[in-house]
Amino acid sequence: MQLLDGKALSAKIEKTVADEVKILKSKTGSVPGLAVILVGQDPASAAYVSMKKKACDRVGFYSVTHEMPEDISQDAIEKTITMMNDNPNIDGILIQLPLPSQIDTTKILELVNPSKDVDGFHPYNVGRLTTGLEGFVPCTPLGVMELLDEYNIDVKGKNCVVVGASNIVGKPMASLLLNANATVEICHIFTDDLKRHTLNADMIFVGAGVINLIKDDMVKDGAVIIDIGINRADNGKLVGDVDFEKVSKKCSYITPVPGGVGPMTIAMLLSNTLKAAQAHADERE
Structure with a gap:
């Protein structure tokens, strides 16, 4: 029996991502940006978000976390997502699930710009995965x-x-x-x-x-x-x-x-965000 060591591989992937970030920065002057929406005080969700933030710091990403109260309205989250969709410094948007019961999760996920959907949950990216086309994969x-x-x-x-x-x-x-x-x-x-x-x-x-x-x-x-x-x-x-x-x-x-x-989940989040940043940089050229 052999163990599949995700910790070792994720460290290898992080090193590759960090190197690519330096190249992107030298070419364009910008670094990949990841925005996270965290609603409520769920300890597991907060722990995941903290781990993601630390990983972003390690590879040289710009990252921001929007912490919102448990009783937040649908409208308030939607406005924040729209703002992040329009922000050129943000390449990836991550909605930390689960969301509270008063929030329509499907509507929230559908509002994220598919080119910033680094979690791969938007129906556009789900459809591309199902049909074997290039896109963001969970x-x-x-x-x-x-x-x-x-x-x-x-x-x-x-x-x-x-x-x-x-x-x-x-x-x-x-x-x-x-x-x-x-x-x-x-x-x-x-x-x-x-x-x-x-x-x-x-x-x-x-x-x-x-x-x-x-x-x-x-x-x-x-x-x-x-x-x-x-x-x-x-x-x-x-x-x-x-x-x-x-x-x-x-x-x-x-x-x-x-x-x-x-550890592989977080490594792939970094990889997807880098991919989004590179695509956005190409579009701006």
């Missing part, structure tokens, strides 16, 4: 594909089971795998007999938010396990959706939690 599944590529793990022709069908992870993960010529099956909360599906899988990608959902008797020998889940156990420890201790004895490759997919 950071977590994109990070998974980078990790597989780093370890020369080819998905072509492999039986891949994606557990979880969210718009943020499961669906785009399935699209990326399909685009890379894998045979893809999506399982979710209404799937009957999950084990029957996972036992046939060459590769399992799980992001369901359920501790120990994937057990060793659900995995065939030599399978590749990508654990996208992140949960806090009763003892306060961060764990994934896979029973790591037992499953790791059967599989060929596995991502640890933490240190696997998590």
Whole structure:
């Protein structure tokens, strides 16, 4: 069994991004700019935003966080997004999800300019991903594909089971795998007999938010396990959706939690924002 080390690869990607930022700055005088909207006091969301801010600082991005109260109005968020769409110093706009119940999340995501949609959630970019065209891809599944590529793990022709069908992870993960010529099956909360599906899988990608959902008797020998889940156990420890201790004895490759997919998500956010900045710089020339 070999660990897929997202921490090491993300550091490598950060170094590349930082070098590209210096080149962009010397050519255009500007650096990539990322704006984040954070609503409310959710500790997990605040922690993610803090990590993203630190990553931006490390690679030389300009970044700004718009912190808004839990009871913010739809109109107030929309005005902020419109302002950021019009701001030439902002190349990427990130809406930290989830948003409070009074906010129409779909409308908010659709308001972001697709050329600044570095999270890949706008229907324009979702459509381009589904049809195999160039665009912004959600950071977590994109990070998974980078990790597989780093370890020369080819998905072509492999039986891949994606557990979880969210718009943020499961669906785009399935699209990326399909685009890379894998045979893809999506399982979710209404799937009957999950084990029957996972036992046939060459590769399992799980992001369901359920501790120990994937057990060793659900995995065939030599399978590749990508654990996208992140949960806090009763003892306060961060764990994934896979029973790591037992499953790791059967599989060929596995991502640890933490240190696997998590760091790759932030690395891909930096990569997407750099890509947006480079495209915007080309347009201005």
